[in-house]
Amino acid sequence: MSQTNDAALAAAEAHNREFLVFSLGDEEYAVDILKVQEIRGYENVTRIANAPDFIKGVTNLRGVIVPIVDLRIKFHLDKVEYGGQTVVIVVNVEDRVVGIVVDGVSDVMTLSPDQIKPAPEFGVTLSSDFLSGLGSLEDRMLVIVDIDKLLTSDEMALVDRVAE
Amino acid sequence: MDITDFYDTFFEEAEELLADMERYLLELDVDAPDTEQLNAIFRAAHSIKGGAGTFGFDVLQRTTHLFENLLDHTRKGELKLRRDIVDIFLETKDMLSDQLDAYRNSDEPDQEAFERICETLQRLALEEIGQDLEGGSTSVAAPKPQAKPEPEPKPEPVASDEPDIEADSNHCIVTLLNVGEKDRQLLVEELGQLGEVITHGGDEACYEVTLASSVGNDDIEAVMCFIVDADQVQIRSAGGVSASPADAPEPEKKAPAQQQPTAQPTPPEAPSPKPAAAKSAGEAKPAGDAKSAKAKSKAKGGGESTSIRVSVDKVDQIINLVGELIITQSMLDQTVSEMEGVADSALLNGMSLLQRNARDLQESVMSIRMIPMDFVFSRFPRVVRETAGKLGKEIELVTEGESTELDKSLTERIIDPLTHLVRNSLDHGIEPPDVREAAGKPRTGKLILSAKHQGGNIIIEVIDDGAGLNRDRLLAKARENGLPVSDTMSDDEVWQLIFAPGFSTAKEVTDVSGRGVGMDVVKRNIQGMGGHVLIMSTPGEGTTIRIVLPLTLAILDGMSIKVGNEMFILPLSAVLESLQPAKEDLYAMAGDDVVLKVRDEYLPVVAVHEALDVPNAKTTLTETIAVIVQGEGRRYALLVDDLVGQQQVVVKNLETNYRKVPGVSAATILGDGSVALILDITGLHRLSRAKKEKRRPERGLQTLEVLTENALEN
Numbered sequence: 001m002s003q004t005n006d007a008a009l010a011a012a013e014a015h016n017r018e019f020l021v022f023s024l025g026d027e028e029y030a031v032d033i034l035k036v037q038e039i040r041g042y043e044n045v046t047r048i049a050n051a052p053d054f055i056k057g058v059t060n061l062r063g064v065i066v067p068i069v070d071l072r073i074k075f076h077l078d079k080v081e082y083g084g085q086t087v088v089i090v091v092n093v094e095d096r097v098v099g100i101v102v103d104g105v106s107d108v109m110t111l112s113p114d115q116i117k118p119a120p121e122f123g124v125t126l127s128s129d130f131l132s133g134l135g136s137l138e139d140r141m142l143v144i145v146d147i148d149k150l151l152t153s154d155e156m157a158l159v160d161r162v163a164e
Numbered sequence: 165m166d167i168t169d170f171y172d173t174f175f176e177e178a179e180e181l182l183a184d185m186e187r188y189l190l191e192l193d194v195d196a197p198d199t200e201q202l203n204a205i206f207r208a209a210h211s212i213k214g215g216a217g218t219f220g221f222d223v224l225q226r227t228t229h230l231f232e233n234l235l236d237h238t239r240k241g242e243l244k245l246r247r248d249i250v251d252i253f254l255e256t257k258d259m260l261s262d263q264l265d266a267y268r269n270s271d272e273p274d275q276e277a278f279e280r281i282c283e284t285l286q287r288l289a290l291e292e293i294g295q296d297l298e299g300g301s302t303s304v305a306a307p308k309p310q311a312k313p314e315p316e317p318k319p320e321p322v323a324s325d326e327p328d329i330e331a332d333s334n335h336c337i338v339t340l341l342n343v344g345e346k347d348r349q350l351l352v353e354e355l356g357q358l359g360e361v362i363t364h365g366g367d368e369a370c371y372e373v374t375l376a377s378s379v380g381n382d383d384i385e386a387v388m389c390f391i392v393d394a395d396q397v398q399i400r401s402a403g404g405v406s407a408s409p410a411d412a413p414e415p416e417k418k419a420p421a422q423q424q425p426t427a428q429p430t431p432p433e434a435p436s437p438k439p440a441a442a443k444s445a446g447e448a449k450p451a452g453d454a455k456s457a458k459a460k461s462k463a464k465g466g467g468e469s470t471s472i473r474v475s476v477d478k479v480d481q482i483i484n485l486v487g488e489l490i491i492t493q494s495m496l497d498q499t500v501s502e503m504e505g506v507a508d509s510a511l512l513n514g515m516s517l518l519q520r521n522a523r524d525l526q527e528s529v530m531s532i533r534m535i536p537m538d539f540v541f542s543r544f545p546r547v548v549r550e551t552a553g554k555l556g557k558e559i560e561l562v563t564e565g566e567s568t569e570l571d572k573s574l575t576e577r578i579i580d581p582l583t584h585l586v587r588n589s590l591d592h593g594i595e596p597p598d599v600r601e602a603a604g605k606p607r608t609g610k611l612i613l614s615a616k617h618q619g620g621n622i623i624i625e626v627i628d629d630g631a632g633l634n635r636d637r638l639l640a641k642a643r644e645n646g647l648p649v650s651d652t653m654s655d656d657e658v659w660q661l662i663f664a665p666g667f668s669t670a671k672e673v674t675d676v677s678g679r680g681v682g683m684d685v686v687k688r689n690i691q692g693m694g695g696h697v698l699i700m701s702t703p704g705e706g707t708t709i710r711i712v713l714p715l716t717l718a719i720l721d722g723m724s725i726k727v728g729n730e731m732f733i734l735p736l737s738a739v740l741e742s743l744q745p746a747k748e749d750l751y752a753m754a755g756d757d758v759v760l761k762v763r764d765e766y767l768p769v770v771a772v773h774e775a776l777d778v779p780n781a782k783t784t785l786t787e788t789i790a791v792i793v794q795g796e797g798r799r800y801a802l803l804v805d806d807l808v809g810q811q812q813v814v815v816k817n818l819e820t821n822y823r824k825v826p827g828v829s830a831a832t833i834l835g836d837g838s839v840a841l842i843l844d845i846t847g848l849h850r851l852s853r854a855k856k857e858k859r860r861p862e863r864g865l866q867t868l869e870v871l872t873e874n875a876l877e878n
Contacts, residue, residue, distance in 0.1 A: 046839040047730065048825055049776035050851070058822060060833045063488040067822040096821045159823060 016112045019135065021142060022089060022102040025077045029102075030109065030135060030142040035091045039105055042068075042086040052157055056101065061090065067158060069151070070101040093148045098158060100151075109142070111135045116144065129153075174215045175268050181208040182264070185257050190545045194245050202239035205253075209235055212260065223273045224263045230285045231256050243292050251553075252288060254546075256281055335362065339398040340371040476572065479532050486522075486529045487814040487833075493522045494835040530719065534569035537615040537624070540579055541566050544613060547583055551590045558597050558607055559590060564614035570622050574713060577693055578624065581686040585626045585709050586611065588683070593630035593707050603704065605629070621695075622713050629706040633659055633699070659699035663687040694737070722813045722832070722842065725791065726806040727772045728781040733813055733832055733842045740792040740799070742807060747786050756856055760790055760801040767792065768849065771803040775827055775852040781805055795845030802848070815842065827851040 019030035045057040045068050054073040058065050068088060072080045088099040119131040130150040135142035152159050185208040188201045213228035231253075237243040259281045263273040340348060348371055352364050364373040500515050541563045552559040570578075594600075594609035601607050612627040635658050642649040642661050649661070665684040690697050695713035714720075714737070722733035749761040750769070758769040769790070773781030782788050782805050790801040813832035818825055818841075829844035 044836075044838045046831075046841065048822075048828075048841070049778070050826060058818070058831060058839050060837055060839050063484050063491070063816075063833065065816045065818060065821060065831045065833075065839055098821060157823070 016110050019109050019111060019142065019144065020089065020105065021107050021109055022087070022105045024072050024075060024103055025079060028106070028140060028142050029071075030111075030144045031089070031091065031147045032132075033108060035093065035147050037090045037092050037097065040088050040090065040099075041084075042082055042088050042101055055157070059088075059099065061097065061099070064097060066090065066097050066099050068099040068101060069156065069158065072101065072103065074156075091147055091151070093151045096151075096159070098151050100147075109135070109137060111137070111142075119143075171219060171268075174219060175264060178212050178215060178264055179261075181212055182257055182261055184208055186254065186546065187542070189250055189253055189257065190549065192245065192250060194247055194250060197238075197245050199239060202235070206232065206235040206239055219267075221263070221267050223275075223278050224260065224267060227256070227260060227263065227278060227281060230282055230289075231260075234285055234289055237289070237293055243289075249288065249292075252284060256285065335374060335376050337399070338373045338375055340366075340373070341398070474532075476533075479529075482529055483533070486526050490522050490526055490814075491833050491835065491837060493518055495837055498835060531569070533572050534715075535572050535575055536566060537568045537570060537575070537622075538566035540575055540582060541613055541615070543579070544583075544586060547586060548590065548611060551587055555591060556596065557590065557594055557609060559594060559609050559611055562610065562612045564612060565616045568615040568617060568622060569715075570615075570713070571715060574693055574715075577689065578711070578713070581689045581711070582613075582624065582626070584683070584686050585711075586613070589626055589628040589630065589707065589709070593628035593632075595631050617715075618712075622715055624711040624713065626709045626711075627706065628708075632703040632705055632707055633662070633701040634703070638662065655701075656699075659701055662699070663697070694735075720813050720815050720832070720842065721810065723791075723810050724808040724834075724840070725772075725804040726808055727776070727804050728778040730778050731808065731834065731838075731840045732772070732776075732804075733840050734791065734793065734802070734845075735829075735842065736810060738793045738795055738845055740794055742789055742791045745785055745788070745790045745801070745803075750785055756859070758785070762792060762801070765799070767799050767801045769801045769803060770849050770852045772843070772848065773803075773805075774855060775848050793845050795849070798846070800845060800849055802843075802845070813840075813842070 018033040020033045020036050021028055021030045023029070040061075043059075045059045047057040048055060048067075051057075054070050056068040056070050058067050060066075070080065082101075085104050086101060087103075087105050088101055089105065090097060090099045115137065116133040116135050119128045119133050121128055130146050130153065132144045132146045135144050150156065185205050188205045188208075192198070192201055209228050209232040213225055213232055216222075216225035216228060234243065235253075238245060243249070259277060262277065266273040352361060352373055362374040362376055364371070366372050497515055497519065500511065544563070545561055548559055548561045589611055590609075594611065595603070595605075597607040600609065610629045612625070614625045614627065616623050635655065638658050638661050639649055639651065639653075642664070645664070647661065647664055649658075663683050663686070687697055690711055690713070693713055695711055698710040698712065699707065700710065701707040720733075721736040723736050723739050725732050725734055743762070745760055751759050751761065751766070753759055759766040760769050761767075769785075771788075772778065773783070785803065788803040788805060789807060790803055791807070793800055793802055813834075816831045816833065816839075818828065818831050825841070827844055827848040827850075828841045829847070830842045831839050832842055834840050
């Protein structure tokens with residue numbers, strides 16, 4: 001009996017995924033932890049001319065030139081400040097390294113499949129195409145971002161499209 | 165382990181052998197061929213045949229077989245070499261390359277081509293020496309039913325030191341030194357295919373296989389060399405007769421094991437148990453024995469121990485890391501210099517040592533990517549020979565500075581433009597022999613390819629002693645093509661006309677060149693590599709085309725400039741001069757366009773802060789500094805706030821993680837760890853034009869994005 005329980009538990013755990021939870025203003029977002037390369041402070045960003053405003057510029061990450069995207073500007077948040085708490089999450093998407101500016105990183109959460117609800121059709125600023133779902137955790141709601149889709153989308157203008 | 169694991173080794177080795185073969189063929193003096201060279205060519209064909217047989221590449225094996233027999237006659241002096249025979253040999257070599265490629269791609273080689281080349285070789289043999297290469301029994305076209313390593317009927321059993329081994333099935337003992345278990349099994353299997361393995365046994369240090377086989381000792385060695393090193397194998401006849409006339413020191417069974425249980429097996433004294441080398445030399449000229457053996461072992465040793473194949477990615481990674489190290493070092497340096505009152509001499513010494521070592525390290529690492537120009541030049545004897553043949557001209561090719569080194573990525577990209585220039589020189593530059601004679605020049609034209617370093621650049625020249633460029637004809641042709649020209653143009657400007665698209669002064673279009681496609685492409689390619697082309701020409705004496713290229717694309721000599729609070733880098737090669745613009749030299753044109761007069765020349769002014777939206781920049785024109793730069797043949801005056809200094813920067817690609825940015829060619833990391841953008845001069849000009857257009861009211865609807873997009877495409 002206990003053995004079958006263990007097996008079921010292990011199977012369930014296998015489907016559990018870990019997410020890095022970060023905040024943009026008062027909202028809580030999450031990204032798949034496997035996409036995250038590292039977390040660092042916001043500093044020394046070189047502006048790039050004629051780029052969309054949410055692309056803050058590029059920075060030097062141990063010899064690699066990495067573009068920095070401010071999701072707060074992209075998501076039209078009211079308050080955009082750069083301070084000691086401002087954090088850059090460096091993510092790996094499609095063989096590229098991109099840094100995203102967020103207000104803070106809170107913790108790493110494990111969510112089981114039944115805790116992840118499908119994202120409703122909403123939002124003009126954040127299309128539900130870029131969401132993997134909503135995570136519910138007691139009284140908290142995490143917006144789970146599909147970071148691959150978001151960062152490689154045309155509207156982020158981070159990637160040269162073949163069509164050009 | 166599967167035998168296919170060794171395919172790659174075979175392909176690589178065969179490719180090298182073919183390259184050697186071509187080189188020797190081209191070097192051959194037809195009237196008095198060097199026996200050493202003939203032997204080398206023969207050996208190359210022979211080794212490929214051996215490998216091809218082992219791996220079951222039937223067509224390749226049979227082609228090399230015919231070829232080898234013919235070569236054998238040649239080196240014995242039975243076949244008198246002529247130029248056209250060498251041409252056939254070269255053609256055969258190409259065919260072998262094609263076949264090799266086909267096998268590499270797991271295809272079957274072109275059967276028709278195979279039959280054709282076999283026929284050619286057969287005919288050559290019949291006509292020249294009256295012998296059928298295959299012994300007359302089988303027709304060439306019909307594929308032989310029996311499979312691989314066929315005992316090859318030697319065309320003529322030569323009186324050699326091993327008369328019986330080849331003729332009858334004979335016993336020989338193969339001794340393997342320091343060969344691991346796996347390889348040993350494989351080798352025994354291999355030997356089993358060549359004949360009958362009678363006994364085998366021993367340990368890793370010394371393993372003996374007795375083999376009954378009709379295959380020659382050198383063939384056995386050739387087969388095994390694809391698996392182990394030549395000096396790990398010793399073959400002798402079972403009868404106690406040494407296969408090598410050089411009287412190789414018979415390996416005493418236990419001796420190597422005792423002396424050097426782990427070390428590489430360096431056979432005592434001369435590494436002469438090389439039946440292949442010894443035998444071939446023995447046939448050709450017994451006296452040259454030792455020399456030949458030495459030559460071969462040297463060639464082998466040189467290829468294997470002095471270089472390694474490393475993927476370019478790995479090298480680039482090292483270069484990146486070293487770049488990082490340099491940056492960290494200069495950051496540290498800055499920190500230390502800012503520390504007040506800490507005059508610790510040990511620390512300062514350490515810092516300067518670190519700096520020196522880091523620079524040295526960077527230099528050595530960069531040199532890994534550098535390969536000698538020989539890599540490029542070595543293909544030109546063939547090009548020149550063929551082109552000259554087609555054109556009926558007599559050309560002597562001289563190459564200089566083959567050891568000059570250049571970044572690998574550049575060497576690969578320079579080949580096509582250079583080939584084009586060489587063909588052009590041969591076709592248009594050097595006159596036909598009769599014309600040359602009439603002009604009092606030697607019948608044979610001379611083409612010089614040279615490479616040398618000058619400053620941070622490499623200079624590659626194509627020099628011919630032909631007729632030189634014809635100024636009048638160039639001008640006439642330019643008018644015909646509707647190009648804006650005048651009779652007062654300087655020679656330099658006239659010569660540059662040949663780089664205009666669709667421009668050709670050849671009186672007739674030839675097979676080789678003259679279609680007017682190409683010279684503009686040559687120029688574009690070279691500019692794409694960050695270089696430029698110069699032409700010098702004297703009528704009746706010849707033309708020199710000079711290509712100036714940077715040594716590497718990974719490092720750039722830059723000038724750092726400041727605009728507002730931002731730092732940018734300009735490629736130093738583009739900077740001509742800088743000056744403070746005086747009010748009276750600035751002229752407004754058609755609204756907001758401004759030109760700057762510099763020594764009777766009006767240059768378009770590009771304000772960097774405008775093009776790149778830099779805040780807090782100086783806007784009063786006379787307070788700024790004008791940097792006169794050159795891009796794609798045009799000059800601009802860039803307005804910047806300040807010149808900071810010159811420095812070497814490591815070029816970093818922006819597109820790796822981001823995208824192409826208009827007006828910017830790449831990025832780099834400065835000493836303080838921050839990123840600076842390297843400006844693209846023509847891109848900047850387009851950008852500033854696009855911005856100005858946007859500001860005009862009638863164009864107000866067009867968005868900047870569209871304009872930048874257009875600017876990018878142009």
